[in-house]
Amino acid sequence: MPLTADALDELRALLGPEGVLSEPAALFTYDADAMTLERVAPDVVALPRSTDEVAAVMLWARAHGLPVTPRGAGTGLAGGCTCETGGVSLSLNRMDRVLRVDHERLFAWVQPGLVNLWLSQQLAPAGLYFAPDPASQQVSTIGGNVSTNAGGPHCLKYGVTLNHVLGVTVVLEDGTSVTLGGEACDAPDFDLASVVIGSEGTTAVVTAVCVRLLPVPEDVQTMLFDFESVEDACHTVSRVIAEGIVPAAMEIMDRHTVGLVEAWLQMGLPTDAAALLLIEVDGPAVSLPAQVERIGAIAREWRARSRRVAKDAAERALLWKGRKSAFGAYGRTASGFYIMDGVVPRTKLAEALATIYRLAEARGLEAGNVFHAGDGNLHPHVLFDAKSERQQQDALEVSHEILRMCIRFGGTISGEHGVGIEKRPMMAELFGADDLAVMERVRAAFDPARRLNPGKILPGGAGCGEAHAHGRAPAQLGGTAFRPDAEGPWI
Ligand SMILES: Cc1cc2nc3c(=O)[nH]c(=O)nc-3n(C[C@H](O)[C@H](O)[C@H](O)COP(=O)(O)OP(=O)(O)OC[C@H]3O[C@@H](n4cnc5c(N)ncnc54)[C@H](O)[C@@H]3O)c2cc1C
Numbered sequence: 001m002p003l004t005a006d007a008l009d010e011l012r013a014l015l016g017p018e019g020v021l022s023e024p025a026a027l028f029t030y031d032a033d034a035m036t037l038e039r040v041a042p043d044v045v046a047l048p049r050s051t052d053e054v055a056a057v058m059l060w061a062r063a064h065g066l067p068v069t070p071r072g073a074g075t076g077l078a079g080g081c082t083c084e085t086g087g088v089s090l091s092l093n094r095m096d097r098v099l100r101v102d103h104e105r106l107f108a109w110v111q112p113g114l115v116n117l118w119l120s121q122q123l124a125p126a127g128l129y130f131a132p133d134p135a136s137q138q139v140s141t142i143g144g145n146v147s148t149n150a151g152g153p154h155c156l157k158y159g160v161t162l163n164h165v166l167g168v169t170v171v172l173e174d175g176t177s178v179t180l181g182g183e184a185c186d187a188p189d190f191d192l193a194s195v196v197i198g199s200e201g202t203t204a205v206v207t208a209v210c211v212r213l214l215p216v217p218e219d220v221q222t223m224l225f226d227f228e229s230v231e232d233a234c235h236t237v238s239r240v241i242a243e244g245i246v247p248a249a250m251e252i253m254d255r256h257t258v259g260l261v262e263a264w265l266q267m268g269l270p271t272d273a274a275a276l277l278l279i280e281v282d283g284p285a286v287s288l289p290a291q292v293e294r295i296g297a298i299a300r301e302w303r304a305r306s307r308r309v310a311k312d313a314a315e316r317a318l319l320w321k322g323r324k325s326a327f328g329a330y331g332r333t334a335s336g337f338y339i340m341d342g343v344v345p346r347t348k349l350a351e352a353l354a355t356i357y358r359l360a361e362a363r364g365l366e367a368g369n370v371f372h373a374g375d376g377n378l379h380p381h382v383l384f385d386a387k388s389e390r391q392q393q394d395a396l397e398v399s400h401e402i403l404r405m406c407i408r409f410g411g412t413i414s415g416e417h418g419v420g421i422e423k424r425p426m427m428a429e430l431f432g433a434d435d436l437a438v439m440e441r442v443r444a445a446f447d448p449a450r451r452l453n454p455g456k457i458l459p460g461g462a463g464c465g466e467a468h469a470h471g472r473a474p475a476q477l478g479g480t481a482f483r484p485d486a487e488g489p490w491i
Contacts, residue, residue: 003043007064011046014056019094021045030089033076038421040082042069042089049094051169051177051207058205059175061088067454068173070201072113072144075136077339078420080148080200085454090205092143098122099208106213107166107183112143112206119211128213131158134416135324143206149198151416153249153323154280156374160416162197164212170196170204173447183210195442200418201453203446219285220248221292222316225304226273230254230369232302233275234349237373239298240279241346245291249280250374251323254353257368257381260329261322269322273305277373278323280316326370334366336386338399339379341417342406346376352409356380359401363394377415378406404429419457428459 003022012020021027022044031041043066048054061068067087074081083089095111098119102108103126110119116137120129133152134140140150146168151160158164167181181193196203227233230252237250253261253276262269269276277299281291296307310316330337344352353369360367360382371378382398384391403413403426413419413426427436440458444450 003064003066008044011044011057011060014060015046015048015053019047019049019053021047027089030071030074030091031082033074033079033081033420035077035079035082035420035422038079038082038084040084040086042083043086045089045091047091047094051171054090054092054171054205054207055175055177057088057090058171058173061451062174062449067451068205069453070143070147070205072141072147073115073136073139075140076144076148076420077341077417078148078200078414078422080418080420080453080456081144082421084421084456092141092205092207095143095207096141101126101128101213102183103128105183106215107210108213109208109210110142111208112141112146114142116140116142116145123213124216127216129216130164130211131155131214132161132164135327142209142211146197146206146209147199147201148416148418151372151375151377153251153372155416156250156372157246157248157282158214162194165193165197165209166212167210168193168196168206169208170206172204173449173451177207179208181210195446198418199443199446200420200456202443202456203452205452217248217282217284219288220280220282220316221288222278222280222310222319223292223295224308224310224319225277225279225299226270226306227275227277227302227304228273229303230275230353231350232304233277234346234353234373236277236299236302236304237349238346239302240295241374243294243298245281245294247279247291247295247374248282249278250372251278252276252369252371252373253278253323253326254369256366257326257329257370258322260333260368261325264329264332265322265325267318267322270306276322277304278319323370326368330368330381330383334383334385336392336395337381337383338395339381340399340402341414342378342380342403342411343413343415344376344378344406344409344411346374348409348411349373349376349378352378352405355405356402359398359405363398365391365395365398367398372415375415376411378402400426421456424457424459427457 027041031039046057067085068090069083071081071089071091092113096113097111099109133154134150145161149161169179171177255274259271262271366383368381382395384395413423
């Protein structure tokens with residue numbers, strides 16, 4: 001049901017005219033995140049500037065019976081901020097300030113729309129930084145990172161976003177605002193902040209975040225190895241960790257990915273290698289040479305053909321550039337591709353990769369891989385011709401088979417991108433009905449009306465009422481479709 005002019009005027013009175021978007025052309029730009037397969041434009045976009053304004057929007061939406069879907073930068077890869085059932089897209093982008101930094105106690109309060117990288121850039125003169133570093137960090141917001149519990153290359157050593165959030169201020173569905181957790185490292189009450197973190201906007205709207213800060217490591221060493229087999233690269237990863245060395249990052253790119261990146265950037269990468277393994281260690285300068293040497297020895301034992309150690313910051317940035325350009329390289333060659341986000345135990349990496357190639361090949365499709373090898377977090381990409389319905393369907397089925405393989409191998413269906421719309425059907429394959437019912441009850445304790453991001457995460461569950469009220473049924477699909485024409489400024 002379209003919103004009445006009176007209802008829109010009420011919202012403008014709350015947020016000011018520039019805080020409300022209702023023109024179809026503007027709504028069109030909010031109809032998806034980076035998973036462009038599923039597009040639904042919201043009825044209205046609200047752009048609050050404060051916790052009080054978020055609360056006012058929640059009450060306004062409640063009065064008009066509208067669902068509310070929080071949105072950060074829209075870089076999510078699971079359809080999390082897509083307004084599947086219409087209603088309000090609540091964009092937190094105008095709340096993008098660092099509110100307070102405590103240099104002594106090493107925390108900062110920030111607004112949710114702050115871009116991840118901007119925080120570390122602002123902290124750099126003080127020798128501090130925010131550790132979670134999703135590859136989208138130039139664009140994605142702290143609120144989005146908190147709500148998806150984002151990971152990133154350096155989360156192997158430092159942990160995911162959850163490990164770097166001390167507290168959150170949130171607005172609930174009924175417009176109340178509350179702070180969960182806080183500046184102290186531990187509190188005796190139930191850890192409700194941890195329920196909100198990773199709940200993908202289904203429990204509350206995050207309006208401020210107390211983040212833990214770390215001192216910038218004294219020294220960093222970055223190495224690149226190339227292997228004749230992906231298995232040898234994977235064995236090197238397992239061996240390094242088994243020896244008690246925890247690098248800051250361990251990332252693998254397979255031959256397919258290396259070829260595409262090299263064709264694009266001409267960095268001198270060895271395109272005949274079956275896999276490149278990038279390993280970074282950081283910490284006190286005195287501790288690094290021994291780690292570099294031991295890692296080199298392990299890689300040699302697993303038949304690494306060569307090792308390159310970055311001489312300075314410029315060379316380190318170059319080595320990372322190859323890794324971080326992988327998504328863009330896929331976009332240049334295929335008219336469509338699915339990106340998945342599954343996890344397998346590290347010891348199963350080699351077998352998992354062989355299975356992925358086989359599954360894609362069986363349907364005549366190409367698959368590439370670039371992934372956080374240290375924590376077994378795979379990002380298989382299945383390439384397809386976007387003009388071919390058949391290929392698209394095949395790629396979708398391969399993606400489901402890959403996620404099933406992750407479950408079978410003792411892993412899980414999302415390492416960091418979240419469930420959103422994309423992996424919702426797979427939740428019932430990973431969890432039993434009882435588990436899902438408990439999750440639903442936890443969610444309902446926060447949002448009994450199921451008005452916040454309805455229909456996401458739990459299969460066939462919460463929010464369907466709103467969907468029917470708006471005459472739209474939540475879609476059931478899987479896989480993340482990327483098309484070059486839908487690309488943003490990806491790194
Ligand atoms: C090229 C590329 C690389 C990526 N690399 C990584 C990676 O290395 N690691 C990783 O984890 N992810 C990665 N992602 C996925 C994505 O960037 C992350 O999930 C990121 O955390 C999303 O942030 P965002 O600001 O774009 O949030 P959005 O996409 O806008 O929203 C994500 C979810 O959070 C909810 N949400 C957003 N803000 C709030 C809020 N203030 N309160 C409540 N709910 C909210 C939304 O409703 C939605 O469910 C990558 C994506 C791309 C395109």
